[in-house]
Amino acid sequence: MLTAEKSVYIIGAGISGLVAAIELEKAGYFPVILEASDSIGGRVKTDDTYGYLLDHGFQVLLTSYPELSRYLDLDALNLKKFKAGAVILEAGGESYAIHDPIRNPLMVFSMAFSNVGTLWDKYKMFALTKRLKEKSIEAIFTSPQSSTLAYLEDFGFSKRIIHNFFKPFFSGIFLEDKLTTSSRMFEFVFKMFGEGHAAIPEKGMGQITKQLFGQLEHTQVRFNTKVSLVENNTIHLDSGNTLTADQIIIATAPGKIIGQENFRYHNVTNLYFTLQQSFIAKPMIGLVPEDKFMINNLVFLTDVSKKYASDGRALLSVSIIKDVKGVENLETLVAEELAALTGIDANYFEHIKTYSIEKALPILTDVKNTAPLQHVKLFDNVFLAGDQLLNGSINAAMTSGRLAAEALMANS
Numbered sequence: 286m287l288t289a290e291k292s293v294y295i296i297g298a299g300i301s302g303l304v305a306a307i308e309l310e311k312a313g314y315f316p317v318i319l320e321a322s323d324s325i326g327g328r329v330k331t332d333d334t335y336g337y338l339l340d341h342g343f344q345v346l347l348t349s350y351p352e353l354s355r356y357l358d359l360d361a362l363n364l365k366k367f368k369a370g371a372v373i374l375e376a377g378g379e380s381y382a383i384h385d386p387i388r389n390p391l392m393v394f395s396m397a398f399s400n401v402g403t404l405w406d407k408y409k410m411f412a413l414t415k416r417l418k419e420k421s422i423e424a425i426f427t428s429p430q431s432s433t434l435a436y437l438e439d440f441g442f443s444k445r446i447i448h449n450f451f452k453p454f455f456s457g458i459f460l461e462d463k464l465t466t467s468s469r470m471f472e473f474v475f476k477m478f479g480e481g482h483a484a485i486p487e488k489g490m491g492q493i494t495k496q497l498f499g500q501l502e503h504t505q506v507r508f509n510t511k512v513s514l515v516e517n518n519t520i521h522l523d524s525g526n527t528l529t530a531d532q533i534i535i536a537t538a539p540g541k542i543i544g545q546e547n548f549r550y551h552n553v554t555n556l557y558f559t560l561q562q563s564f565i566a567k568p569m570i571g572l573v574p575e576d577k578f579m580i581n582n583l584v585f586l587t588d589v590s591k592k593y594a595s596d597g598r599a600l601l602s603v604s605i606i607k608d609v610k611g612v613e614n615l616e617t618l619v620a621e622e623l624a625a626l627t628g629i630d631a632n633y634f635e636h637i638k639t640y641s642i643e644k645a646l647p648i649l650t651d652v653k654n655t656a657p658l659q660h661v662k663l664f665d666n667v668f669l670a671g672d673q674l675l676n677g678s679i680n681a682a683m684t685s686g687r688l689a690a691e692a693l694m695a696n697s
Contacts, residue, residue, distance in 0.1 A: 291531040293693070294319060294520060296512050299327020300679060301670040302536030303497040304356060304686030305693075306504045312694050315503045319520070319528075321511040325498050327537070328645065329679070331491030334638055336595035338489040342555045342642050343457070343584060343602045346493065347474075349481025350680035351422065355687070357496060363487040365568070365590040369478075371454055372571045373401060374583075378628035382569065383450060402446030409441050417476040425472045426654040433471040434464035453572035457582040459677075460551035460606050460646045467652045470676055487590045493679070515542050518666050532697070534689045535663070536670040538644065543663065548673050550644040554605040556619055557637040563588050563599040564627050578622050581606045601634070615639065647673035655684060658692040668692050 293309060295302045298320035309316045324330065332339045345367065346353075353359065370384040383401055417425075431439070433455060437447050452464060458474060459466040486492035498506075514521040515535065520528040538548050563585040565571055571583045583603045586593040594600045603623070609615055616636040624631040653675045661669050670689035675681035 291697070292529070293317070293532045293534070294528060294530045295534045295536050296515075296520070296542065297321075297327060297535070297537030297671075298325040298494075298498075298506055298508075299536060299671075300329055300494060300497065300682040301672070301686035301689070302327070302534070303494060303501070304683050305534050305536055305670055305690045307356065307497065307500050308687055308690035309693070310501060310503050312690075315505075316534075318504060318506045319510045319512055319522075320506055320508050321537075323508050325506065326491055326494040328642070329490050329494050331489030332638075337557065337559065337600050337637055338586075338593045339557050339638055339640075340485075340490045340555075340586075340602070341640055342553050342645055343582070343604045344490045345483040345485055346490070346679060347477040347481055348484055349477045350678070350683075352680045352683035352687075356500075356683055357493065362492055362496065364482075364484040365487055367483040367485075367570065367589060368568045369482075370569055371450065372565055372567075372569050373449060374571050374573050374626045376575060376577075376625055378626065380571075380626075382567075401449045403443050405441070406443050406446040413440060413475065414479050417472055418479060420472070420476070422473065422476070422654055425476065426469050426652065428469060428472070430651070431468045432463075432465045433459070433468055436468035436471060437464070449574045450572070453574045453581055454570070456606055457570070457572075457604055460553050461648075462581065462606055467649070470649075470652050473652075473654070473676070474678075485586070485589055487592050489593070512542055514544065515667060517664065531666065532693050533667045534670055534693060535667065536686060536689065538647075538671060538673055539663075539669060543667075549648040551606070551646045551648055552608075552641070552643045553645045554609050554615075555640040555642065556603045556605070556616060557639075558601040558603065558620070558623070558634040559594070559637055560599045560601060560629075560633060560635070563601075564629060573626065578626070579605050579607055579609060580619065580622050580626070583623075600637075610641075646677040647671075649673065649676060652676040654681075656688060658688060658695055661685070661688050661692045662696065665696070668696075 293314050293316040295316050295318045298318045306316050330341045372382050374380050456462045511523040513523050518530050568589040573580045581604050585599050587600045620631040620634040623634050668689045670685040672681040674685050
């Protein structure tokens with residue numbers, strides 16, 4: 286049977302599903318993507334709300350991700366880079382910057398470095414950067430695993446720098462505040478920060494999935510088409526209709542689709558505010574190490590890309606990884622925390638929108654960079670994709686989509 290005659294369905298129009306479709310098209314397939322929502326992107330979307338570009342959760346693209354060169358034209362995204370380092374925010378309006386602690390650890394961090402860590406920490410940062418620069422990605426993902434916290438402690442970092450820098454910085458990436466995430470993931474992300482840049486497309490993270498979608502020529506996308514169950518070669522839709530497929534790729538958390546819930550996720554609450562001007566005034570992330578605050582990190586996206594606001598005002602993204610379900614008047618309380626951290630009256634923080642993202646990152650105990658093709662094959666005609674199969678990153682989402690397509694073609 287010719288590939289164009291085979292009915293191939295992909296469930297989910299996120300990064301994994303779009304990459305799978307790109308690979309299948311190269312081989313002559315005409316896949317159909319079933320998407321439950323009304324738009325592409327999955328977890329990587331950008332809304333235009335009142336002239337502000339609002340990403341679904343604070344996200345960045347690490348330019349050193351290996352898979353990017355396969356699928357993205359980074360120049361066309363017009364990436365805007367973050368300045369390496371972070372601004373530490375404390376109660377009472379106190380703040381100080383750590384400049385370039387990963388990319389150039391021998392640089393004098395700042396006159397206030399002693400508030401963040403010790404001179405020994407500075408040396409250990411240099412030693413860690415050097416070690417991971419020389420360590421291959423393959424070696425990272427085959428190393429013994431511990432928690433990130435245990436890894437940092439065993440490496441010799443002080444409690445001070447773990448509390449002031451590593452915990453709030455990597456909690457914002459891993460979306461958990463105990464640093465229980467695998468040390469493999471920490472090494473990988475640390476290496477990616479050291480070798481490249483954190484950046485966002487000029488017009489929002491959603492431009493990434495739009496660019497992927499724009500590469501498709503023979504793929505049909507059916508929006509508002511939710512799948513309830515996959516049985517052999519039959520796809521059951523919430524509408525009650527069924528579809529028969531020769532091959533199926535499940536490019537979303539399979540969960541109920543295969544009749545079982547087997548993945549847990551970290552969640553995040555992301556709030557957007559607008560101000561007359563930024564109180565950071567540089568393209569850097571702000572970290573809040575004190576546990577008494579709900580806020581974990583914040584960033585003025587307009588300090589990175591002016592296109593995030595059409596009216597010239599400053600757009601502030603605030604991330605909370607603590608459980609705030611059921612908290613009344615959350616936006617008001619967060620504005621009050623911002624006032625306590627900056628000395629700016631809470632009334633000046635004009636709330637735009639809040640995103641409660643329940644499935645932001647998969648909780649994984651065994652993180653991987655790749656997998657044998659047989660490991661993404663669920664049944665004879667059903668294949669899996671999604672970052673939950675490897676590790677929680679855009680790079681892994683792309684890798685898994687490619688692997689699923691390769692496994693499907695190898696099985697044809």
